[in-house]
Amino acid sequence: MTDPTTYLSHLELGEPDKTFLDTNELIINMGPQHPATHGVLRVILKLDGEKVLGTECVIGYLHRGVEKIAENRTYTMFNPYVDRMDYVAAVSNGLGYCEAVEKLLNVEAPPRAKYIRVILTELNRLASHQLWLGTHALDIGAMTPLFYTFRDREEILKIFEKYCGARLTTHAFRIGGCQYETYEGFEQDVKKFLDFVPPRIDEYEELLTTNRIWVERTRNVGKISAADCKALGVTGPVLRASGVKWDIRKALPYAAYPEFQFEIPTGANGDTYDRYMVRMQEMRQSLRIIRQAVEGIPEGPIMAKVPKVMKPPVGEVYHSIEAPKGELGYFVVSDGSTQPYRVRVRPPSFVNLQALDVMVRGQLVADVIAVIGTLDIVLGEVDR
């Protein structure tokens, strides 16, 4: 393995404070095998005691060449692959890809399919946020919320399983609509879920929101300003916690989102606590959207007229959706053949991870863990 110091050599890092002691900096290799880097992220830290002077992320340990694979598959065949990027929010990935190709083909999914898509995507946002909350709390040392969130996430996965047979990598949507009609009792299941989850979210909040230690560990930790967020391209809850009201569901509406009423929660300080609060409120907003969608779901076909062999006209399209972690964009180029000429994914985790160095400089080692947790990265998506 390369000497970790070489990774840091190009960065402008401060030197340890030598006022009182003749100290040396400590270079620590955090990951790729580490309990709190959410997979195989490797962070090289330059420390002055416990203070972080600078960081460098080394990524690529989970690189599978998803974008290259796309060039050798037909449009339909590539669809399941996108689920493997952000595997905790597979439904969102599928939605983004399907809508991008639909845009290229110039077809539109029927209204019923759009509603089903919204319900499942929002359920998935909830599942993703629950997983985030559990692991984030565990990183900060609170063990118990993890089990509570996993218990409730299970109900969402059960709905997915009943709908399409898979729990994690669902492949729920097809280009042009949905493959499957909702199963018998789908609406009741979702409504039951909507009724039992709000008290559970209160339960998580009871454990954390006003907990002194939790507040001390997250307030003013990993602060990032709105200007920095914009400069780095940070999106999603991280951006919203810095006070920018930017949500693609409202800004560039897609699927059936224009028909629903919901709010965009924002924070003010851009610290870890605000990001926590934004995500907690987003969970409640998701429930609101799902309730509206389930109550107003129209009858009708679930698949648009799409040719069996897809040959989109020559051209390119960029389509982005609001994934649980931020803006998930697909840039698809067609050369008129059955296979895409190029698929470029703009993954939110990858872009958000850039902010790590800005957020942790000058803070302590423990904050690095808190910040990695609060960025909510999934390495499958970072490395692709």
Added chain:
Amino acid sequence: MLDYITSYLGMNTTPGQAGNVFWAVVYILVVFGGVSVAVIAMNWLERKALAHFQIRLGPMRVGPHGLLQPIADAVKLLTKEDIIPHEADRFVFWIAPLIILCASFTVYIVIPFGPTHAITDLNIGILFMLGVSSLSVLGVVMAGWASNSHYPLIGSLRSSAQMISYEIAMGMAVVTAILMTSLNKSGTGTLSMIGIVQAQQQQQIWFLFKFFPLGFISFAIFAIAMVAETNRAPFDLPEAESELTAGFHTEYSGLRWSLFMLGEYTAMIAVSSIAVTLWLGGWLRPFPNTLTGETWDLVFSLIPGFTFLGLAVIAFIGVKRMPKHPYFKIQTAGLAGFGAVLGLIGILLFIPPVRDRIQDIFWFVAKVAVFMYLYIWYRATFPRYRFDQLMKVGWKVLLPIAIGVLIVTAILGVVL
């Protein structure tokens, strides 16, 4: 020889004071065995209680309700490959867990489980306990340094800083309690552990309620500091799993690692014993002065027996709820046997001579058990402090309050 052995039986003092080596060794073996069993029980209880806090079942496979899990773990740890990293300082690496273990077991010499149930009674008992228990910092530093690795080094530096700074607040809280022992006619206090409990008996009040809320505050400070002292959640930074993998014992495995764990749990019981002795009346039963008379004495002396009978009933309810499948036959029988043993102990505790001798130990252990449960509860509830916040709490909050309480107590002691 026989005379030497029997001569102690008539004496009303600890074997250490009586100078009887035979009984001292017996007491040492009993205490060592008892603490080891308590650690095993604590291990099981922690996993079980924590699991139920977290809507899990915890260990269920090894023995009925996982009762044999700690034994299975011990066997696993003993048979594991013993790894010493190539770059480690072998001797220091080897001796570090032993230092921690010895430091945490040595303090049991002066813990009074009853007026005569202690290995010995030193006139500097509490000082001895604090001094010896703080030796374990040495083991932590040595373990971190000898591992020759970054994470253990940071972990050991964190824990030495933490243990030392919390010791000061802890010491101040202890001094408050010791001051309270001198509030008698002669005006002389004591550092002896047995003497401290006897002082509470004479003053007819647990020091927890003395000069309310002063006694309570000093107790609370001690209760917080002792969690930090033993590196348990929410002050478990030295072994912060999510940050430093396992802190100072990252490089340890197998037997050596289990010695660290044994040391940690032993130390937990030891500091809880200090808290019980100093503030909760040690071996004294609840309400020794208000609920007096023979009837009350009888009622309280029956409680130990009923406790064990209750545990036996719980075990038998468990037997009833076991699955009826033949696969669980041995487990069900085992649980029934366990229940029977508990019941037998319960009945044994009703026999008058046993009852009178065992009472003190029972109340002491019951009070310590409450603390043990609190440790688990903390772990399930709280996130972890950050290092600078931990230091802030120790130096800027606990220490000033402890000194303030000490001064006010001293003034009150003189005035009243």
